[in-house]
Amino acid sequence: xxxxxxxxxxxxxxxxxxxxxxxxxxxxxxxxxxxxxxxxxxxxxxxxxxxxxxxxxxxxxxxxxxxxxxxxxxxxxxxxxxxxxxxxxxxxxxxxxxxxxxxxxxxxxxxxxxxxxxxxxxxxxxxxxxxxxxxxxxxxxxxxxxxxxxxxxxxxxxxxxxxxxxxxxxxxxxxxxxxxxxxxxxxxxxxxxxxxxxxxxxxxxxxxxxxxxxxxxxxxxxxxxxxxxxxxxxxxxxxxxxxxxxxxxxxxxxxxxxxxxxxxxxxxxxxxxxxxxxxxxxxxxxxxxxxxxxxx
Numbered sequence: 001x002x003x004x005x006x007x008x009x010x011x012x013x014x015x016x017x018x019x020x021x022x023x024x025x026x027x028x029x030x031x032x033x034x035x036x037x038x039x040x041x042x043x044x045x046x047x048x049x050x051x052x053x054x055x056x057x058x059x060x061x062x063x064x065x066x067x068x069x070x071x072x073x074x075x076x077x078x079x080x081x082x083x084x085x086x087x088x089x090x091x092x093x094x095x096x097x098x099x100x101x102x103x104x105x106x107x108x109x110x111x112x113x114x115x116x117x118x119x120x121x122x123x124x125x126x127x128x129x130x131x132x133x134x135x136x137x138x139x140x141x142x143x144x145x146x147x148x149x150x151x152x153x154x155x156x157x158x159x160x161x162x163x164x165x166x167x168x169x170x171x172x173x174x175x176x177x178x179x180x181x182x183x184x185x186x187x188x189x190x191x192x193x194x195x196x197x198x199x200x201x202x203x204x205x206x207x208x209x210x211x212x213x214x215x216x217x218x219x220x221x222x223x224x225x226x227x228x229x230x231x232x233x234x235x236x237x238x239x240x241x242x243x244x245x246x247x248x249x250x251x252x253x254x255x256x257x258x259x260x261x262x263x264x265x266x267x268x269x270x271x272x273x274x275x276x277x278x279x280x281x282x283x284x285x286x287x288x289x290x291x292x293x294x295x296x
Contacts, residue, residue, distance in 0.1 A: 040275035040283070042152040045077040045116065047271045048088035048206075048239030049259030051126060052108040053095065062264045063093055067111065069260050073271040074115045076287060080273045084151060085116035086158075088239040088257060089124025089206025091140075101130040105139045113140070120149075123162045124206040124240065125170060125177045132171040133162070146186055148193050154276060155199040155232070160186065161207040161217045178214040180207040182223055190223070194230035202274075202282075203227065203236040210254035215241040227252055234282060237274070244291040258289045 050070065053063040077085065091108055095101035113119065121127075123145050127136050133145055145160035159182065162170040167183045182190070194201070203209075209220045209227075217223060227233040228250040235253040242259035258270035270289035276282050284290075 040277050042084070042154065042276045043080050043082045044084040044086060044274040044276075045073070045080070045082040045271070046086050046088065046237060046257060046274055046284075047073055047260055048257045049090045049124070049242055049261055050087070050108060051090050051093040051259070051261035053093035053104050054107070055093070057264070060263055061093075061261045062268075063261060065264060066108065066261055069266060069269040069271075070108070070111050072266050072269055073260075073287070074111070076271070077115055077273065080285075082116055082273060083118060084156075085112075085119040086204050086237075087112065087119075087121055088204060088237060089122045090126040090239065090259075090261075091121065091124070093126050093261075094129035096130070098130055098135070102135065102139060105131075105136065109140050118151075120156075120158055120204065122158055122204050122206045122239075123160050125162055125175070125180070128162055128170045129173060133160075133169055146189070148197075150199065152276065153199060155197045155201045157190070157193065157201060157203045159190070159203060159205045159223075161205060165218060180217050181219055182217060187219075187222065187226065191226050194226060194232070197230075197232065199232065201227075201230065201233040203233060205236055205238040207240045208238050208254070208256060209236055210238075210245075210247045210249055210256075211241075224250060224252070237284075244289070255284065258286075258291075263289070 050066040051061055051063055052066040055063055092101060092104040095104060121140050121142050123133060146158055148155060148157045161180045161182050163181045163183045164175050164179050165181050208216045209223055233252050235255060237255050237257060239257055241256055242262055243256060244258050245256035247254045257272060260270055262268060268289060272284050272286045272290050274284050
């Protein structure tokens with residue numbers, strides 16, 4: 001009789017053979033790989049790096065324009081009939097005071113919170129530049145910075161990498177943005193969460209788990225080892241570096257999404273709808289600056 005672990009890995013293998021993660025552009029109609037019509041049972045709206053702030057542009061970052069860009073994304077998400085909404089960090093940009101940063105958060109979240117009642121916030125380094133984590137979470141009505149949830153037969157994990165190498169949480173400008181880590185307590189939680197789950201897993205993160213440069217989580221190899229050993233993780237969706245990127249490491253797809261704040265005008269917007277069908281096919285439809293990708 002197979003052990004519990006062998007069941008988990010068998011499920012992973014069957015899932016990856018019978019289902020394929022597909023990344024495609026908005027201009028393409030979502031179709032199943034076998035030629036049948038792709039009929040999603042779950043649609044998730046994804047955005048990242050809005051950096052909203054009521055201040056003039058800096059370089060390619062147009063902070064105020066994130067409001068209009070979010071409105072455009074909201075209209076598309078309504079068409080796509082999403083049932084879950086996830087922002088992958090840096091919802092707001094840095095401010096000189098707690099009061100100003102809280103005002104940024106209130107303004108952008110008034111729009112964001114109206115899109116979908118089932119929404120999730122990944123902490124980015126700019127979210128806690130001046131605020132404490134508790135202040136940001138209170139402002140958006142979320143209890144925890146890292147946790148998991150189930151939806152339509154899938155298991156979703158939200159990670160928090162806003163910790164220094166010494167385990168101290170980011171807050172009040174006490175950190176360097178290049179020093180991102182997942183601390184021991186969160187690693188222990190992640191290991192147990194993965195161990196207790198047999199569903200296919202998708203992970204949401206801000207700082208990247210697939211690179212070792214300034215945009216990467218410093219102990220990302222340890223995190224990836226846990227994800228790979230579970231045998232159930234399909235993909236990680238992440239932000240932070242403001243660019244489209246895609247890597248496959250240890251059988252897991254690491255998809256970095258483009259930042260909404262970059263560039264002026266709605267033509268420089270970027271957001272995505274993640275669709276999952278009954279057969280376990282996963283398809284990401286990107287809009288505007290989100291690149292066209294396909295993985296078999």
